[in-house]
Amino acid sequence: MRRRRxxxxxxxxxxxxxxxxxxxxxxxxxxxxxxxxxxxxSVSSQWQGGxxxxxxxxxxxxxxxxxxxxxxxxxxxxxxQAWNTTLTQSGTAVTAKNVSYNGAIATNGTVSFGFNGSWTxxxxxxxxxxxxxxxxxxxxxxxxxxTDPPPTTPPPNGPADITVNSATRYQTVDGFGAxxxxxxxxxxxxxxxxxxxxxxxxxxxxxVRTGLSPESSEWATHVNSLKTAKSYGSNVKILASxxxxxxxxxTNNSRVNGGKLKTDYYxxxxxxxxxxxxxxxxxxxxxxxxxxxxxxxxxxxxxSMDWSGTELRTFLRDQxxxxxxxxxxxxxxxxxxxxxxxxxxxxxxxRNNIGYxxxxxxxxxxxxxxRPYSLAEQHNKPVWMTEWNLHAADGGGSNIWxxxxxxxxxxxxxxxxxxxxxxxxxxxxxxxxxxxxxRYYSFIGDGESAFGTVAGAxxxxxxxxxxxxxxxxxxxxxxxxxxxxxxxxxxxxAYQGDGKITLVILNRSNSxxxxxxxxxxxxxxxxxxxxxxQSANAAxxxxxxxxxxxxxxxxxxxxxxxxxxx
Numbered sequence: 001m002r003r004r005r006x007x008x009x010x011x012x013x014x015x016x017x018x019x020x021x022x023x024x025x026x027x028x029x030x031x032x033x034x035x036x037x038x039x040x041x042s043v044s045s046q047w048q049g050g051x052x053x054x055x056x057x058x059x060x061x062x063x064x065x066x067x068x069x070x071x072x073x074x075x076x077x078x079x080x081q082a083w084n085t086t087l088t089q090s091g092t093a094v095t096a097k098n099v100s101y102n103g104a105i106a107t108n109g110t111v112s113f114g115f116n117g118s119w120t121x122x123x124x125x126x127x128x129x130x131x132x133x134x135x136x137x138x139x140x141x142x143x144x145x146x147t148d149p150p151p152t153t154p155p156p157n158g159p160a161d162i163t164v165n166s167a168t169r170y171q172t173v174d175g176f177g178a179x180x181x182x183x184x185x186x187x188x189x190x191x192x193x194x195x196x197x198x199x200x201x202x203x204x205x206x207x208v209r210t211g212l213s214p215e216s217s218e219w220a221t222h223v224n225s226l227k228t229a230k231s232y233g234s235n236v237k238i239l240a241s242x243x244x245x246x247x248x249x250x251t252n253n254s255r256v257n258g259g260k261l262k263t264d265y266y267x268x269x270x271x272x273x274x275x276x277x278x279x280x281x282x283x284x285x286x287x288x289x290x291x292x293x294x295x296x297x298x299x300x301x302x303x304s305m306d307w308s309g310t311e312l313r314t315f316l317r318d319q320x321x322x323x324x325x326x327x328x329x330x331x332x333x334x335x336x337x338x339x340x341x342x343x344x345x346x347x348x349x350x351r352n353n354i355g356y357x358x359x360x361x362x363x364x365x366x367x368x369x370x371r372p373y374s375l376a377e378q379h380n381k382p383v384w385m386t387e388w389n390l391h392a393a394d395g396g397g398s399n400i401w402x403x404x405x406x407x408x409x410x411x412x413x414x415x416x417x418x419x420x421x422x423x424x425x426x427x428x429x430x431x432x433x434x435x436x437x438x439r440y441y442s443f444i445g446d447g448e449s450a451f452g453t454v455a456g457a458x459x460x461x462x463x464x465x466x467x468x469x470x471x472x473x474x475x476x477x478x479x480x481x482x483x484x485x486x487x488x489x490x491x492x493x494a495y496q497g498d499g500k501i502t503l504v505i506l507n508r509s510n511s512x513x514x515x516x517x518x519x520x521x522x523x524x525x526x527x528x529x530x531x532x533x534q535s536a537n538a539a540x541x542x543x544x545x546x547x548x549x550x551x552x553x554x555x556x557x558x559x560x561x562x563x564x565x566x
Contacts, residue, residue: 037131039069043123051077051123052539054114055096057131067111068133069096071126077119080200085113086454094126114405114535160519160549161487164494164501167521168480171428173495174382175237176421176469177207178437180222182243183303187225187438191456194444195437196233203443203462204470206235209386209433212242212276212290214255214303219279226285235474237288239386239433240276241332243303245269250305258299258306261315270319277326289356291329291386292316298334307331313343313350320353327355332386335363338375345375357381361388361420370420372428382430389434390416391441394451401440402452404460410534410557413461414508418559421468422506425478425493434465463537464559467530470538471502471561487516490554501564505554513554520548524564531560 038058043051057069072092079089085096096113129136178195180187187195196205208229210222229236244255249268252259261269277287292315296307307315312331320328333340336359344350345357357376364370364385373383393400393408400406417434424432437443443462445453453459476497483492489509495502501520507513518527527550529541534557541560544551554560 037134037136039129039131039136041071041125041129043125051117051119052114052536053117054535057111067098067131069129069131070094071129073126075119075122075124077117077123079115079117085115087113087115159484159517161484161513161516162490162492162503162505163482163519164503164521165480165482166494166496166501169496170478170480171382171425171430173425173472173474173476173478173497174384174431175206175235175474176432176465176472177205177209177237177239178434178443179209179387180211180225181436181438182211186222187228188456189224189228191438191444192225192228193232194456194458195462196229196236198234198470201458202470203458203466204234205437205443206233206469206474207237207239207431207433208437209239209241212240212273214242214244214246214272216275216279219276220283223280223283223285226280227283230285237474238280238285239289239291239329239384240280240287240326241291241294241386242273242305243294244305245272255303256301258304260306260311266315266319267322269315270322274323277323281325287326289329289384290323290326291332291358293330294332294387295334295360296331296340297337307340309340309343312340313347316344316353317347317350320350328353329356329358329384329386330354332358332360334360335367336360336369336373336385337367338369338373342375345379345381351379351381354381356384358384358386361385361424365420365423370423370427377428383428384431384433385424385429386431386433387435388417388420389436394441399450399452401459402445402454404537405534406460407534409460413464414506414557414559417461418464418467418506419491419508421465422491422493422504425468425504428478432468458537460532460534460537463532466538467532467559467561468504471530471563472504473497476502487513489513490516499566501566503562505560505562507554507556507558507560510556512556516552516554518550518552518562520550520564520566522566523548524550524566526565528563528565529560530563531555531558533558 040056041053043053057067071094073094074092079087079094087096195203198204208226210226213219226238245261247253247255249262249265250259251262273290277290280287292312293305293307296312298304299306316328316330330344331340341357344354357373376383393412400409421432439446440448440451440453443459443465445455445457445459447453447455472495476495479494479496481492481494489507490513491506493504503518524545527543527545529543529552530538531541532538533555541552550562552562
């Protein structure tokens with residue numbers, strides 16, 4: 001729903017200033033910190049109970065090195081999330097302050113930020129603003145009607161653009177997750193809750209990957225965060241991955257630079273893995289899946305250990321039963337290299353000692369292995385993608401990550417990260433696990449000043465990933481669908497579970513697909529639509545429902561989720 005734009009201006013000079021909508025100039029008090037200010041507040045979208053708004057501040061005189069903008073709501077509006085600003089609300093009073101990546105307001109420059117909010121009854125625009133305590137109180141007039149009116153919703157029960165066929169079923173989803181810091185400090189309780197929680201501005205991760213240190217003295221580091229994940233999240237699974245055995249058990253007598261596990265220490269290594277699992281179990285943290293080795297084919301100058309596929313098979317065949325109260329995984333090769341997993345899958349004894357096959361996404365698509373793993377499917381072993389990390393958009397590091405409107409960040413998130421999640425699901429893989437959940441380029445910020453993120457605050461990439469994680473829950477099963485020519489630009493997967501049918505829709509084209517009709521296999525009682533784009537963060541979108549159909553608008557360059565309640 002488009003609404004009017006309100007512009008407020010205060011000027012010291014008598015000169016007229018042309019703005020997007022007409023405003024009456026009001027003199028600024030003498031001695032004001034800024035020579036003049038113009039504030040443009042516009043509601044960009046509105047739905048039942050919620051809205052999105054954008055605010056632009058233009059300084060028309062001397063530069064302002066730090067800014068605080070205040071206004072009041074008079075109809076009960078509440079801000080729920082913001083970007084490009086630090087925004088707080090106390091009662092009706094709202095205060096927005098600059099953040100480091102916005103910098104100062106340069107002369108004749110503009111700073112903009114946005115937020116989502118909720119409202120009841122009505123949602124009038126505020127009419128009075130103050131910049132650094134100086135009022136900006138001009139008169140207002142509505143802007144002309146937009147030249148491109150919002151699309152109208154057609155009558156329901158038209159021909160479907162996406163039709164879900166739940167009679168054809170594929171893999172069962174185990175979840176979507178991220179790793180803790182393998183060598184650093186643990187997630188705080190608040191961090192963990194943001195990452196695994198199912199509430200507003202929480203991301204709904206259902207798998208947490210943690211490092212299995214070769215030193216038992218380090219095992220306690222992540223106990224509290226893992227316990228929080230298990231208790232606060234919904235059906236959260238824990239994957240423990242070792243990078244190396246203790247140095248003394250290896251051929252190079254070192255934790256780093258690869259080196260093989262000596263064969264006469266195979267039983268010690270199995271007992272080491274088992275000891276970790278039993279220790280964590282005693283701390284109230286069941287370890288659902290335990291990997292034998294992270295990246296057996298990569299030998300960097302940090303914790304690492306070298307295996308061949310036949311060595312992994314031998315270890316699992318002869319020692320696998322010693323690791324209790326968990327399911328073993330083989331073998332997290334860098335690019336899902338089947339040479340590290342086929343030998344185990346082809347050996348009946350070794351195969352019976354594992355529960356999962358794992359691999360990483362580095363180079364996997366280029367090697368032609370981002371596809372169904374037929375041997376794993378033949379033996380009913382779920383396939384987990386357990387690590388990928390990409391942040392090429394920063395060109396080596398910059399403060400762009402804290403700015404959710406940054407185009408490079410969004411393009412990489414949508415075209416690389418979310419596209420590979422989609423392709424992983426189409427490949428019948430059962431889980432997708434990103435690298436660190438808390439990092440400047442990741443799901444929540446780590447607060448490093450050089451990169452412009454706020455520690456613990458959800459980032460754009462986290463909201464995008466939550467379009468899968470939060471609404472496609474462990475145990476859901478992927479089901480078939482068909483698309484019309486109108487829906488051909490969309491990349492869509494559908495899932496069924498918990499009395500719901502969920503569709504995750506990527507629109508990587510530059511055009512919206514409006515009035516898309518989605519057909520469920522049966523009548524639905526409710527439909528919810530949430531969308532993340534360069535300007536929206538998992539924002540609720542309007543839908544119309546009739547019988548087994550919903551009609552939605554799929555924005556350009558977006559990822560969205562439609563949830564049918566049956």
